[in-house]
Amino acid sequence: MSMHARWRRIRTASIGVVSVGLLATACGGGSDNGGSSADSDTLIVYTGLAGDWPRVFNPYLPTVSEGAGTIFEPLFFYNIARQDDPAPRLGTEYAWNEDGTELSITLREGVEWSDGEAFTADDVAFTLNMLLENEALNTQNFQGEPTVVDDTHLTVAFEEPAYMKAPDLLGKTWIVPEHIWGELEDPGTDQIPEPVGTGPFTLSEFSPQAFTLAANENYWDGAPKLPEVRYVALSGNQAGADALAAGEIDFQTGPVPDMANFEANHEGYKDVTVHAFQMVLDTCSNAELGCTGPQTDPAVRQAIYYAMDREQLNTLAFQNTADEMSPGFALPERDAGYVSADLENQTVPMNADIARAQEILEGAGWTMGGDGFYEKDGERLSMTVRVVTGWTDYITAVNTLSEQLKDAGIELTPQPASNNETMDARGRGDFQLQIDSQYPGPTPDPYYVYNNFFNSDNTVPVGETANPNFARYSNSAVDEAIAELNQIDPADTEQRQPFYDIIQAEIERDMPYIPIMLGGNTSQFNSAKFTGWPTDVNLYAYPAVWQRPDQAEIYRSLEPTGE
Structure with missing residues (x-):
């Protein structure tokens, strides 16, 4: 099945750092006490988690702290x-069959779960049925009917053509072991503290300050x-x-000061910037x-957009690594063939139009009230x-x-909180x-952004956990277009x-998610200690430590240099 896409350019960007002191929080090697990145062949990563x-x-x-791709695998990458x-x-x-209503899948032979049990088509069918039975887990809105043919073959039937479901089903469904998850009281809430998977890594050590994944010898x-791979908890981007x-971490994706001179200031490190x-x-x-x-x-949402x-x-928040985005949420270059000619703005206005914002309000x-802020x-x-x-x-950015x-x-008051608290509030609708x-x-097509974030099937009332339509947006015209x-x-x-x-006309008008810019995701990595990193000329995976399962593809490809 071919996927139409016009690929957005992917550019490198040098990132630099000013003089800084030593890290106060120790970064782990093979023990809870931590250690320098240079002391072993352990890859030390930081995801941006604050806390x-x-x-x-x-x-x-x-x-979830980790596991998608590293511990639990998809069917395809x-x-x-x-x-x-x-x-x-x-x-x-x-x-697919001729009319796109049945997907036939062949599985790999000889795969074992990390506890030694055999992996079979029953595990895949169990995972898919689990999604059907647990709405909170079914973020891709999977509605197929799996049927096991034998240990290495199954089919998935749909009531109507479902071509666009394949990449999510095949690439973003994390297959779990029936012999363990089948005994869970509620897989929608169980945290799985001792994961068993088929992936290239297993959980080795855990503490709230750091945890370690070890190579799966089987x-x-x-x-x-x-x-x-050792994941450390720090206090934030700084x-x-x-x-x-x-030199205490080997891989992170995030901003650092003086983004123009990173490689010059960090011997043995490289960086790459991508936009998606x-x-x-x-x-x-x-x-x-x-x-x-x-x-x-x-x-109000429109006024914020124009203001x-x-x-x-x-310049102030992103050190000029961000780029223009479309208010229709198709990537302007990668998805150029899909950007609607009917949009009022093909890309977001880069400068404020205060008069337009006030006219809308x-x-x-x-x-306008006496204190300089509007009221109604x-x-x-x-x-x-x-x-x-x-x-x-x-x-x-918010300041x-x-x-x-x-x-x-318009008065806007920043409300900082921990990552866990902020993500929980986002899911429950406890935010403005x-x-x-x-x-x-999973593939370069704006359909997936529309289906994930704008489809009313992926949201719930405030107080329940929405995932990922956090805006709780509901528009029948958008839903019908997504279904078509x-x-x-x-x-x-x-x-x-x-x-x-x-879809683009409706969401440009309604703006449940107010467009800011296309983010420039910059990763920094220790190229002296490890080889095999993705580069601008060999992007075998999206180079971001928090992008799953791409992070697992990177870990699979790395090799310590012994330096």
């Missing part, structure tokens, strides 16, 4: 960084050459930058599902915006936004605004485009 690690290895929970064919993992082949593709400067994640302000947008606050008014000075945000009945029906135009403590780029929006008569990033789908796209062979771009036009 302690929760012992959560259920790959389907939003608070889909590379969103370039146009590759799906790479076999637990699956070896797949094929892995079906042979034990990885990388013996250990601590990550300090750790890089001290779209930065937004999540809004709890749907009053009918329990959202409260001024942001439930589409006019942003994105050039200033890019006043047209919706908001009036006794309600002041004042909102909070959640941001993760320690995420310095996002913190700078800058707060100042920018004052000029338009939250700075966030929308992840791309799911039934069309992705090679038929002409038939698909009218439905993309519908």
Whole structure:
């Protein structure tokens, strides 16, 4: 099955660091006491987590620490960084029938779970049925019917053509062991503190400050050459930058100071920048599902959109690594063939239009109060915006936004909190605004962003956990267009485009997620200590430590140099 895509350029960007002190929090090697990155062949990584690690290895929970790809594998690996064919993992082949209603899957022989039990098609069917029976886990809205043919073959039947379901089903479904998960009281809440998987790594040690994955000696593709991966908990982006400067971590994805001179200032380290994640302000947008606050008014969301000075945000918060995005949420270059000609703005305005923002507000009945902020029906135009403590780029962004929006008569108050608290609040709808990033789908097609974040099937009332339609957006026209796209062979771009036009027009008007910019994700890595890293000329996986299962593909490819 071919996937249409126009690939966005992927550029390298040098990132640098100013003089910094030694990291206060020790980074682990093979013990709980930690140690220098240079002391062993252990890869020490930092994901940006600010605070302690929760012992959560259920790959389907939003608070998971690790496991997707490393411990629990998908059937195939889909590379969103370039146009590759799906790479076999637990699956070896797949094929659709003529009308796209039945998917046949062939599985790898001789695979064992890390506890020695045999992996079979029963485990795959169990995983898919588990998703059907647990709505909170079924974030891809899987609606197929799996049937086991034999130990290495199964089919998945759908009531209607389901071409677009294949990459999520095959590439983003983490296969779990029936002999263990079948005994769980509730797989939607069980944290799986002792995970058993088929992946290249197993959980070796755990503490809230750091945990270690060890190479799976019985892995079906042979034990990885990388013996250990150690995840450390620091206090935020600055601590990550300090750790890089001290040579105490080997891999991180995030901002550091002086982004123009990283390689020059860090002997033995390299960096790469890629663009695929779209930065937004999540809004709890749907009053009918329990959202409260001024942001439930589409006019307020539109006003915020026009009141942003994105050039200033890019300079102050993102060191000019971000790029323009489309308010229709198709990537402007990669998805150029899908960007609707009917959009009011093909890309977001880079400078503030205060007059336009105020015109929109006043047209919706908001009036300027004596304190310089708009009000309506006794309600002041004042909102909070959640941001993760320690995420310095996002913190700078929301502080800058707060100042920018004052000029338009909008009060914005940053609300910092821990990563776990912020993610939990996002899921439950306990927020008004939250700075966030929308992840791309399993293949380079905007369908997956629409289906994940804008489909009403993926949301619930406030108080229940939504995943991933955190805005609680519900629009029947969008839902119907998404359903139609799911039934069309992705090679038929002409038939698909009218439905993309519908979706983009609706979400540009409603703006449940207020577009900021296309994020430039920069990773820094220790090229002296390990070989095999993805580069701008060999992007075999998306080079971000928090991108799953790409991180597992990187770990599988690394080899210690012994230096």
